[in-house]
Amino acid sequence: MKINDVILRTVVKGVVFIILTLGVYLFFSGxxxxxxxxxxxxxxxxGIVLLYITYDLxxxxxxxxxDFKKVAGLGVLLATGSAIGAIFFDAPFLSQTDAYFTFPVxxxxxxxxxxxxxxxVALTVIGTLVTIILSISxxx
Amino acid sequence: xxxxxxxxxxxxxxAALIPLFYRRLQRSFIxxxxxxxxxxxxxxLTTYIPHIANGKTVSHTFEWIPSFNINFTTYIDGxxxxxxxxxxxxGSLVILYSNFYLSMKESLHHxxxxxLLFMGAMLGVVFSDNLMVLYAFWELTSVSSFLLxxxxxxxxxxxxxxxxxxxxxxxxxxxxxxxxxxxxxxSGTFSIREIIADVNQxxxxxxxxxxxxxxxxxxxxxxxxxxxxxxxPDAMEAPTPVSAYLxxxxxxxxxxxxxxxFTPVFGGEMxxxxxxxxxxxxxxxxxSFNAVRQYDLKAILAFSTVxxxxxxxxxxxxxxxxxxxGYSTSSIIYTQATFAALFHLINHSTFxxxxxxxxxxxxxxxxxRDIRRLGGLxxxxxxxxxxxxxxxxxxxxxxxxxGFLSKExxxxxxxxxxxxxxxxxxxxxxxxxxxxxxxxxxxxxYCVIIVSKTFFGKIKPDVAEKxxxxxxxxxxxxxxxxxxxxxxIFFFPNILGEYILRPAMASVYPTFPVAxxxxxxxxxxxxxxxxxxxxxVIVLGLLLYRYMKYWIxxxxxxxxxxxxxxxxERIISSSxxxxxxxxxRYMNGNLMHYFIYIYISFVVIVAGTFLLLEAFTWxxxxxxxxxxxxxxxxxxxxxxxxxxxxxxxxxxxxLLNGVLGYGIAFFFVIFRAPDLALTQxxxxxxxxxxxxxxxxxxxxxxxxQSSKRVKVSNxxxxxxxxxxxxxxxxxxxxxxxxxxxxxxxxxxxxxxGGKNIVNTILGDFRAFDxxxxxxxxxIAGLGVxxxxxxxxxxxxxxxx
Numbered sequence: 039m040k041i042n043d044v045i046l047r048t049v050v051k052g053v054v055f056i057i058l059t060l061g062v063y064l065f066f067s068g069x070x071x072x073x074x075x076x077x078x079x080x081x082x083x084x085g086i087v088l089l090y091i092t093y094d095l096x097x098x099x100x101x102x103x104x105d106f107k108k109v110a111g112l113g114v115l116l117a118t119g120s121a122i123g124a125i126f127f128d129a130p131f132l133s134q135t136d137a138y139f140t141f142p143v144x145x146x147x148x149x150x151x152x153x154x155x156x157x158x159v160a161l162t163v164i165g166t167l168v169t170i171i172l173s174i175s176x177x178x
Numbered sequence: 179x180x181x182x183x184x185x186x187x188x189x190x191x192x193a194a195l196i197p198l199f200y201r202r203l204q205r206s207f208i209x210x211x212x213x214x215x216x217x218x219x220x221x222x223l224t225t226y227i228p229h230i231a232n233g234k235t236v237s238h239t240f241e242w243i244p245s246f247n248i249n250f251t252t253y254i255d256g257x258x259x260x261x262x263x264x265x266x267x268x269g270s271l272v273i274l275y276s277n278f279y280l281s282m283k284e285s286l287h288h289x290x291x292x293x294l295l296f297m298g299a300m301l302g303v304v305f306s307d308n309l310m311v312l313y314a315f316w317e318l319t320s321v322s323s324f325l326l327x328x329x330x331x332x333x334x335x336x337x338x339x340x341x342x343x344x345x346x347x348x349x350x351x352x353x354x355x356x357x358x359x360x361x362x363x364x365s366g367t368f369s370i371r372e373i374i375a376d377v378n379q380x381x382x383x384x385x386x387x388x389x390x391x392x393x394x395x396x397x398x399x400x401x402x403x404x405x406x407x408x409x410x411p412d413a414m415e416a417p418t419p420v421s422a423y424l425x426x427x428x429x430x431x432x433x434x435x436x437x438x439x440f441t442p443v444f445g446g447e448m449x450x451x452x453x454x455x456x457x458x459x460x461x462x463x464x465x466s467f468n469a470v471r472q473y474d475l476k477a478i479l480a481f482s483t484v485x486x487x488x489x490x491x492x493x494x495x496x497x498x499x500x501x502x503x504g505y506s507t508s509s510i511i512y513t514q515a516t517f518a519a520l521f522h523l524i525n526h527s528t529f530x531x532x533x534x535x536x537x538x539x540x541x542x543x544x545x546x547r548d549i550r551r552l553g554g555l556x557x558x559x560x561x562x563x564x565x566x567x568x569x570x571x572x573x574x575x576x577x578x579x580x581g582f583l584s585k586e587x588x589x590x591x592x593x594x595x596x597x598x599x600x601x602x603x604x605x606x607x608x609x610x611x612x613x614x615x616x617x618x619x620x621x622x623x624y625c626v627i628i629v630s631k632t633f634f635g636k637i638k639p640d641v642a643e644k645x646x647x648x649x650x651x652x653x654x655x656x657x658x659x660x661x662x663x664x665x666x667i668f669f670f671p672n673i674l675g676e677y678i679l680r681p682a683m684a685s686v687y688p689t690f691p692v693a694x695x696x697x698x699x700x701x702x703x704x705x706x707x708x709x710x711x712x713x714x715v716i717v718l719g720l721l722l723y724r725y726m727k728y729w730i731x732x733x734x735x736x737x738x739x740x741x742x743x744x745x746x747e748r749i750i751s752s753s754x755x756x757x758x759x760x761x762x763r764y765m766n767g768n769l770m771h772y773f774i775y776i777y778i779s780f781v782v783i784v785a786g787t788f789l790l791l792e793a794f795t796w797x798x799x800x801x802x803x804x805x806x807x808x809x810x811x812x813x814x815x816x817x818x819x820x821x822x823x824x825x826x827x828x829x830x831x832x833l834l835n836g837v838l839g840y841g842i843a844f845f846f847v848i849f850r851a852p853d854l855a856l857t858q859x860x861x862x863x864x865x866x867x868x869x870x871x872x873x874x875x876x877x878x879x880x881x882x883q884s885s886k887r888v889k890v891s892n893x894x895x896x897x898x899x900x901x902x903x904x905x906x907x908x909x910x911x912x913x914x915x916x917x918x919x920x921x922x923x924x925x926x927x928x929x930x931g932g933k934n935i936v937n938t939i940l941g942d943f944r945a946f947d948x949x950x951x952x953x954x955x956x957i958a959g960l961g962v963x964x965x966x967x968x969x970x971x972x973x974x975x976x977x978x
Contacts, residue, residue, distance in 0.1 A: 069932035072852040080860045114956045117949050152941045162952045166959030173966045175871050
């Protein structure tokens with residue numbers, strides 16, 4: 039039986055962009071406003087899961103050929119790596135720093151190394167979330 | 179970064195690099211690349227000799243965890259220099275030898291990686307001044323030894339031997355750790371040098387003797403002393419170069435290092451004197467007694483190593499008497515035992531290393547190590563025969579080889595000690611030279627067995643058929659270097675004494691004048707009791723060997739059931755059964771039971787702690803007023819949770835659960851926690867998606883069939899958990915036992931550069947938690963993945 043899911047597919051096409059944009063926004067707005075690596079990753083991950091639920095595995099995989107186990111692994115490496123990195127600057131483990139930089143076009147921006155750490159968190163969350171859901175749904 | 183830290187780190191760095199580059203190298207090159215490490219380290223360390231021989235020491239501190247007094251302090255003095263030279267020197271020879279010994283088909287990158295890991299760890303042990311760092315390296319040597327013993331892990335005996343050595347040495351290591359912590363409690367420092375400096379303050383402490391015993395346990399297990407020696411013969415399953423390196427020259431001497439290092443601390447105690455001397459002598463005798471009846475050449479060498487380690491250990495015990503006596507012109511003579519110990523330590527590494535390599539050659543060329551199948555190899559392997567002859571003569575204590583010198587000094591020390599009248603030596607001290615002498619006779623017997631059964635007599639027909647030939651030149655270099663040393667040390671022992679041993683004596687006896695403790699070693703010192711003892715050893719040893727078949731039966735008297743190995747097996751298997759039974763009792767696969775365990779322990783621990791500390795307080799005046807829409811929300815949630823209890827289908831249950839989750843999210847919004855609300859909403863949605871995926875695997879929801887009693891008790895537990903949480907929630911508002919840490923977070927912008935406190939806590943103040951949570955999350959994800967994929971891989975036989 040073929041399920042008629044035209045409405046779902048049409049809605050998802052629009053909604054997924056909103057969700058993913060929201061995820062990215064949340065990720066970057068962290069630190070000074072609600073958001074951050076964990077919640078950003080969670081939103082991005084749920085957006086990807088929504089894609090997988092709406093379309094079939096092969097279609098999504100063709101467009102997004104990531105191995106999400108590796109994404110999660112990369113995240114763990116980023117998080118621990120940014121923690122270890124501090125040691126080489128003669129600072130205690132996990133120290134983070136921040137500074138203001140002036141860029142052409144976009145102007146002055148606040149950059150922090152904690153963003154790398156948060157990116158690690160986000161990637162781990164995305165990777166783990168999608169890995170778990172995919173492996174359960176792939177299981178026959 | 180100083181040169182000493184670099185010395186310790188180089189092997190580790192190389193070990194980390196091997197997996198990266200080994201694919202690009204030709205297989206035969208790996209060993210040669212690795213060889214660069216020990217050779218260059220050896221050369222660097224030799225440059226320290228003149229400096230150390232002048233009585234100086236080198237020390238450098240890298241602050242690691244200063245708040246816990248744990249610093250990476252390297253300290254090079256005479257004692258650590260001896261060991262480091264052995265580690266790098268024998269290490270170079272062993273790696274050179276392995277290049278020819280190991281087949282190119284073996285997983286060489288693993289082998290050299292573990293070997294380098296061991297080398298670095300061992301250097302760390304002897305260079306560390308900080309007890310905690312020393313302990314970490316100490317356990318790392320056990321781990322690398324485990325990996326090397328199990329190198330041929332497809333063989334059951336290798337795995338069993340590896341496990342045995344790991345179990346015994348790590349248990350001893352943990353005992354030693356407790357001893358170290360006791361020392362810290364007494365002295366307030368982890369630095370060995372500082373402990374030695376205020377030994378007078380701590381020697382009266384009640385923990386002093388327990389610490390002594392525990393540290394000795396660590397040393398005895400590592401150095402294979404009776405009754406812990408049983409792991410060493412089983413460790414012979416390792417490739418022969420490993421046996422030559424770890425299990426005769428270096429790792430098993432870590433215990434000896436520890437005893438020598440702690441002699442200034444504990445040496446004055448009677449317990450120390452008798453424990454080290456007694457266990458050493460017992461090991462010396464038991465090892466040599468058991469070596470005689472072995473058939474495997476490596477097993478003979480293993481027991482011989484056990485016995486020789488006992489010899490060195492007992493010498494250190496005898497030498498500790500001098501610490502008790504304190505410095506005087508009459509007590510200086512007792513320090514000679516320690517001098518002999520350090521001298522024999524070096525000698526043993528030279529001849530035993532050569533002998534192990536000799537056995538490796540025999541095994542490699544003939545294909546067996548069983549002396550019942552060997553014989554007459556003198557004509558086939560003439561060079562190997564030379565190595566065996568010189569090595570065995572040195573081990574048996576014959577001139578003109580270095581073993582003779584140290585064995586004579588051992589006899590001298592054993593005889594001298596009987597003149598003392600402390601520690602009740604006057605009563606039983608006479609047994610010390612007697613046991614030493616008897617064990618030396620047995621040592622002589624097994625040395626003769628090794629040489630004669632392997633190289634004399636007729637060639638066995640099945641060996642002759644294979645048409646064996648002498649080992650390749652490369653394999654002979656290392657043993658020949660070692661037996662070259664055996665002879666050189668005999669003729670020039672005083673160079674070694676002057677430059678290497680004398681500074682080490684200063685480390686063991688810091689309060690004694692160094693110059694008087696260095697004797698001039700003579701090969702010939704007239705007809706005295708030591709020489710008569712040696713002559714007696716030769717005569718009686720030859721007689722015993724000649725009439726071996728008449729007395730060999732005594733080995734069968736001892737019942738098999740009571741041997742140490744059988745007892746070890748019984749302890750291991752019974753503890754396995756016990757833990758299995760215990761685990762089966764609570765891991766029964768019933769989720770309901772797990773929840774009961776979790777909740778009961780939660781209530782007992784948390785509510786119990788609150789009750790004990792009288793932390794449950796009730797003060798409604800501080801509570802915020804409850805608004806009407808909050809009441810409405812609470813009513814909805816209560817309704818949903820009651821409905822959940824009576825849900826007939828799973829989909830209803832999932833939806834009602836969702837109502838609860840979204841209700842909580844609403845509360846987060848009301849209480850102005852947008853981060854939490856957002857997270858809760860997304861988590862709820864993802865959980866629902868997961869439920870949908872899992873639906874087809876779940877069985878139909880059946881009405882609960884449990885008895886009334888179970889239902890009541892479950893209900894009681896849920897009510898208890900709920901009320902505990904509620905009461906804690908009400909109590910924390912009024913809690914005043916300690917200061918709130920929230921003020922700390924209020925400075926988040928200044929301290930962490932972020933205005934969102936939640937995020938600065940996650941990413942900065944408590945980043946350690948976040949980092950580990952990320953790791954846990956990743957591991958959990960991999961766990962789910964592997965569980966599902968593994969089940970799919972062996973579909974059919976998996977019924978869960």
